[in-house]
Amino acid sequence: MQVAAFLICFPFIAAVVLALMKKHGKPRKYVVFGSSALIVAAMLYFVIGLLSSGKAVEYLENTHTIDLIMLIGEIFLMCLVVFLSFRHKKYYAALLSVVQTGLIAWLDLSGADETEKFHIYADKLTVVMCLIIGIVGTMICVYAVGYMKDYHSHHTEFKDRRSFFFAMLFVFLGAMFGLVLSSNLTWIYFFWEITSVCSFLLIGYNQSEQAINNSFKALWMNLLGGLGFALAIAYCSLVLHVSNLEELVTAKLAAGAVLIPVILLAFAGLTKSAQMPFSGWLLGAMVAPTPTSALLHSATMVKAGVYLLIRLAPAMCGNAAGFMVTTVGGFTFFVASLLAISQSDGKKVLAYSTISNLGLIAACAGIGMHEAVWAAMLLMMFHAVSKSMLFLSVGAVENRTGSRNIEDMHGLIVRLPGLAFIMIIGIAGMFLAPFGMLISKWAALKAFIDSNNILLVVFLVFGSASTLFYWTKWLGKLIAVPHQSGHLTNTTKVSQWFALITHAVIMIALVITFPLVSHSLVEPFLADMFHNTVPDIISTGNINIMLMMLCLIVILPVAARILTFGKKDTRVLSYMSGANAGDDRSFVDSFGNKKDLYLANWYMEDYFGENKLLKPSLILSSAAIVIVMVIAIGGAIG
Amino acid sequence: MNISVVSLLLYLILGPFAGGLLAGIDRKITARMQGRKGPSVLQPFYDLYKLFNKQSVVVNDLQDFLVAGFLVFIIFTGCLFFSGGDLLLVFFALTLAGIFFVMSACSASSPYGSMASQRELMQMMAYEPMVLLVAIGFYIVTGSFAVKDIIHFSNIPAVAYMPGIYLGFLWVLVIKFRKSPFDLSTTHHAHQEMVKGLTTELSGNILALVEVSHWYENVFLLGVVGLFFATSDWWSAIVVIVTVAISYFLEILVDNVFPRVKWDFMLKSTWIVTLVAGVINLMVISLIKLR
Numbered sequence: 001m002q003v004a005a006f007l008i009c010f011p012f013i014a015a016v017v018l019a020l021m022k023k024h025g026k027p028r029k030y031v032v033f034g035s036s037a038l039i040v041a042a043m044l045y046f047v048i049g050l051l052s053s054g055k056a057v058e059y060l061e062n063t064h065t066i067d068l069i070m071l072i073g074e075i076f077l078m079c080l081v082v083f084l085s086f087r088h089k090k091y092y093a094a095l096l097s098v099v100q101t102g103l104i105a106w107l108d109l110s111g112a113d114e115t116e117k118f119h120i121y122a123d124k125l126t127v128v129m130c131l132i133i134g135i136v137g138t139m140i141c142v143y144a145v146g147y148m149k150d151y152h153s154h155h156t157e158f159k160d161r162r163s164f165f166f167a168m169l170f171v172f173l174g175a176m177f178g179l180v181l182s183s184n185l186t187w188i189y190f191f192w193e194i195t196s197v198c199s200f201l202l203i204g205y206n207q208s209e210q211a212i213n214n215s216f217k218a219l220w221m222n223l224l225g226g227l228g229f230a231l232a233i234a235y236c237s238l239v240l241h242v243s244n245l246e247e248l249v250t251a252k253l254a255a256g257a258v259l260i261p262v263i264l265l266a267f268a269g270l271t272k273s274a275q276m277p278f279s280g281w282l283l284g285a286m287v288a289p290t291p292t293s294a295l296l297h298s299a300t301m302v303k304a305g306v307y308l309l310i311r312l313a314p315a316m317c318g319n320a321a322g323f324m325v326t327t328v329g330g331f332t333f334f335v336a337s338l339l340a341i342s343q344s345d346g347k348k349v350l351a352y353s354t355i356s357n358l359g360l361i362a363a364c365a366g367i368g369m370h371e372a373v374w375a376a377m378l379l380m381m382f383h384a385v386s387k388s389m390l391f392l393s394v395g396a397v398e399n400r401t402g403s404r405n406i407e408d409m410h411g412l413i414v415r416l417p418g419l420a421f422i423m424i425i426g427i428a429g430m431f432l433a434p435f436g437m438l439i440s441k442w443a444a445l446k447a448f449i450d451s452n453n454i455l456l457v458v459f460l461v462f463g464s465a466s467t468l469f470y471w472t473k474w475l476g477k478l479i480a481v482p483h484q485s486g487h488l489t490n491t492t493k494v495s496q497w498f499a500l501i502t503h504a505v506i507m508i509a510l511v512i513t514f515p516l517v518s519h520s521l522v523e524p525f526l527a528d529m530f531h532n533t534v535p536d537i538i539s540t541g542n543i544n545i546m547l548m549m550l551c552l553i554v555i556l557p558v559a560a561r562i563l564t565f566g567k568k569d570t571r572v573l574s575y576m577s578g579a580n581a582g583d584d585r586s587f588v589d590s591f592g593n594k595k596d597l598y599l600a601n602w603y604m605e606d607y608f609g610e611n612k613l614l615k616p617s618l619i620l621s622s623a624a625i626v627i628v629m630v631i632a633i634g635g636a637i638g
Numbered sequence: 639m640n641i642s643v644v645s646l647l648l649y650l651i652l653g654p655f656a657g658g659l660l661a662g663i664d665r666k667i668t669a670r671m672q673g674r675k676g677p678s679v680l681q682p683f684y685d686l687y688k689l690f691n692k693q694s695v696v697v698n699d700l701q702d703f704l705v706a707g708f709l710v711f712i713i714f715t716g717c718l719f720f721s722g723g724d725l726l727l728v729f730f731a732l733t734l735a736g737i738f739f740v741m742s743a744c745s746a747s748s749p750y751g752s753m754a755s756q757r758e759l760m761q762m763m764a765y766e767p768m769v770l771l772v773a774i775g776f777y778i779v780t781g782s783f784a785v786k787d788i789i790h791f792s793n794i795p796a797v798a799y800m801p802g803i804y805l806g807f808l809w810v811l812v813i814k815f816r817k818s819p820f821d822l823s824t825t826h827h828a829h830q831e832m833v834k835g836l837t838t839e840l841s842g843n844i845l846a847l848v849e850v851s852h853w854y855e856n857v858f859l860l861g862v863v864g865l866f867f868a869t870s871d872w873w874s875a876i877v878v879i880v881t882v883a884i885s886y887f888l889e890i891l892v893d894n895v896f897p898r899v900k901w902d903f904m905l906k907s908t909w910i911v912t913l914v915a916g917v918i919n920l921m922v923i924s925l926i927k928l929r
Contacts, residue, residue: 411747413700432734442726446783449774454921457774462909465766469759472737476744476755481698483747542724549731552710560706567843569696574748575838584697584748599752602760607902 003046004120004181007130011039011174019167024160029145032166033495036138039173043134047127051520055528057118057183070190071108074101077197081219090216096223100230104189107237121183121246124525128377129180129307132384135506137173137299139499143392144169144291146493150399151289158206165205169295172198176300180307183245185233192229192268192304196222199301202292203285214284221281225271225305232264249315259636262312263321263629266366269312270325273305273358276332276621282355286347290395293347297354298388303380306358309365310376314529317368320632325366327628328621330459332359335617337466342608344601346394346404349470350387353430356463357383357437363456364444370526372447374537375440377522378514382436385510386429389503393423396492396500406474407600411482416490420478422500427478429507431464431471434549436514443537466608473601480599483573483584511550515543642786646721649857653716657853658682660860664890671894682849689846697746697839704742705844709851711735716858722786725773732769735855736762739836739848746839754835758823760901764908765810771916772862775803778923790870795877797866799926802919804866808885809911813904814859816852817893820904860886 014035021028078101085093144166152160175194182188196219204215236242240257248261274282285296296302309316309325316322336356343349357379364376397412397419398404412420429435441464448456492500510517515538523537552559574584581587581594589595606612662679669676678684696702715731718724740758743751777783779799780791788796797804813820818827824835832838837848863885864878 452924458917461767461770465763469763472759479741479745480747481700481745556707559710560703563706564702567694569694572695574697574746602756
């Protein structure tokens with residue numbers, strides 16, 4: 001258990017060290033690399049130990065000191081939020097923070113939440129989360145070292161606060177480890193609040209007006225979720241005398257009584273995983289430097305939301321909480337994928353895709369059946385790796401070419417082949433057979449049908465179709481080969497390459513070994529969660545077929561050679577009705593002048609634009625959440 | 639030898655011949671509808687032979703690879719289907735093949751190819767929900783995604799339970815067969831506002847491979863139509879052949895009756911048909927199952 005404590009505490013220590021290193025240069029770089037390596041090593045040691053011993057449960061005898069430290073931490077966070085929100089005249093954030101911290105502090109001091117239950121709980125889901133946080137999270141920190149240097153040389157208008165930035169990255173990792181390792185609700189809440197405040201500080205990093213507005217948007221939405229969390233804790237300890245997440249989920253309590261805290265926690269999970277109507281904060285988060293977006297979207301923050309939902313899954317099966325989560329999740333999956341079609345900013349497409357995929361994960365968790373939870377966990381893993389990879393490669397392209405617009409990525413495969421390949425692997429990982437996301441989507445579909453949820457099936461099939469559209473048109477831009485376009489010198493730093501290539505390797509390894517991962521991590525977890533042996537979700541025959549598809553892709557270059565054997569190619573320009581002006585980048589117009597050619601993708605603002613779809617969907621999803629929560633809570637109390 | 643291996647091999651070997659013949663018959667019937675005599679039924683094979691012997695003219699080297707991907711995955715899709723595999727995996731493989739084809743047009747970085755690739759993607763987005771609903775419908779009715787289990791389900795053909803889904807599938811087949819009114823991205827008619835759409839930049843041997851892939855694909859798609867009528871009885875083979883022929887004739891008729899529409903009409907109408915015919919049918923069968 002010392003390792004678990006180390007995993008939680010060490011990132012905070014690293015953060016303090018980094019915060020104190022005001023000078024740029026080598027020492028900071030080595031501290032970041034060293035701490036990342038240490039975290040990965042400790043995490044692997046912990047994971048291997050856990051895998052060999054099974055589940056780890058720890059009851060800590062005397063937690064008064066720890067509780068006190070957490071209370072002080074929470075009050076410190078509250079003061080920070082209050083101070084900043086008064087400075088920027090956003091008083092509502094202060095109000096939210098004061099109310100929930102006051103509630104928790106009162107519970108703590110009155111001793112109402114004291115029960116003899118374990119504090120640390122680690123099972124296979126914790127292993128999966130630790131792997132995601134430990135590997136993807138630290139890789140993003142490594143990447144950030146090279147990226148931030150370039151970022152500040154491109155953006156001289158922003159104040160260089162890199163020491164603060166790196167400190168926050170590590171605080172985030174520490175909080176995430178704390179969140180997934182704790183089982184005591186008050187402890188989880190403490191780490192939950194740290195991630196909220198931390199993301200607020202990271203989004204506002206460059207202190208521009210837009211950044212500050214967006215950071216407060218993130219803050220109030222997550223604090224609202226935090227308020228739900230605090231209320232759930234209060235209800236648990238005052239009415240149910242439960243202080244522990246595991247106990248709440250497995251409790252043999254009256255269904256109605258558990259429903260209130262479960263629905264409140266599910267609400268908190270939805271805000272954190274940026275489901276509609278709370279999707280705005282994640283979209284706003286893209287004003288921050290790329291490592292922040294990568295961290296929020298893949299390894300941390302939003303994963304904390306779906307982690308909580310997965311933990312709650314058995315308690316949501318077939319009740320109002322489950323209904324709320326599946327409906328909002330499925331709806332978000334569909335609408336966010338439609339909205340992604342109309343976006344040309346690479347990071348925004350990624351943001352909508354994250355919201356959309358998290359919707360699917362949430363919907364799976366809300367179903368609460370074993371195959372749905374299986375799909376949710378695999379989706380979470382594949383999504384973490386490919387999304388982080390995509391963000392990091394978009395960031396690298398932006399630093400090199402000055403644009404992250406997808407239209408400007410035309411012909412990237414010729415200009416920056418390395419980054420283009422990484423991006424292609426990432427995109428393929430997001431939606432193509434036989435890569436992981438699709439397999440999980442398939443399992444999700446099966447679970448939706450088996451639970452007779454036709455509405456979700458409809459959301460899934462239509463959402464998949466629009467997902468296909470926006471990814472493929474991006475892929476098409478990357479793969480275009482315009483004549484006579486030069487190769488750009490790649491200025492991506494070694495640390496960035498290291499992170500990118502590690503991601504690509506993990507992605508491919510995951511695709512090949514996912515049956516193994518499923519067998520050794522996900523299935524035992526499900527068996528434990530649902531207290532029975534879990535039948536095979538994917539038959540061996542179908543796994544073989546998917547491996548065959550993978551092999552086909554690998555041998556495709558050879559097949560292409562054989563199919564076109566003996567063919568002597570004559571190179572020509574592309575067809576422009578005979579009006580080419582010497583190359584295929586310009587043509588002769590009707591006045592006889594040379595005109596540059598510009599090829600654009602379809603965005604169809606009139607159908608899928610934000611001004612068309614966003615408002616109605618926010619209203620619909622808010623209405624759904626409010627109505628379900630009112631009916632459920634009212635019904636349980638009355 | 640195992641029956642699934644036999645049908646797989648039959649598809650692999652006879653697929654392109656059946657597909658080519660189908661194209662020949664299609665052209666003949668179309669010609670008669672238009673009051674022409676039409677070419678010989680074997681004309682598609684002559685055309686193919688000619689294409690293979692033409693000088694190959696390309697705009698880049700990537701196209702060979704991408705078109706090969708299209709062909710390989712279409713064959714894979716069909717083989718998986720005819721060997722009795724999982725219907726959802728079959729459709730996923732079909733999507734992958736389709737994406738390879740779109741990519742071959744994108745890679746050319748040319749005005750017509752680029753335009754057509756967006757239209758083709760729009761077509762895929764339009765038909766994908768209905769195609770997935772077909773697999774889901776079979777799963778709800780028979781309890782399995784596997785084609786071999788679906789056939790042996792009972793002696794009542796699946797279409798009896800899912801007429802709406804069948805009609806919806808016929809609708810999206812118009813898109814898949816690249817028939818008017820939904821032949822936006824490329825067409826076999828002479829009149830196309832974008833030269834040859836997706837295949838504008840392909841020629842010679844590579845274009846021939848695209849043609850072969852389409853033949854394989856069409857045979858596979860008619861196989862899915864047949865699945866609606868197949869039962870475990872021996873004589874269902876005759877029913878399947880007759881109904882598939884009628885379905886294909888309907889497609890040809892539609893092709894010759896309706897003029898090409900704009901993409902937004904295609905998307906809207908197809909999604910509405912999917913919702914009305916497909917989803918309502920799905921609701922009904924899942925209610926029956928609950929009983």
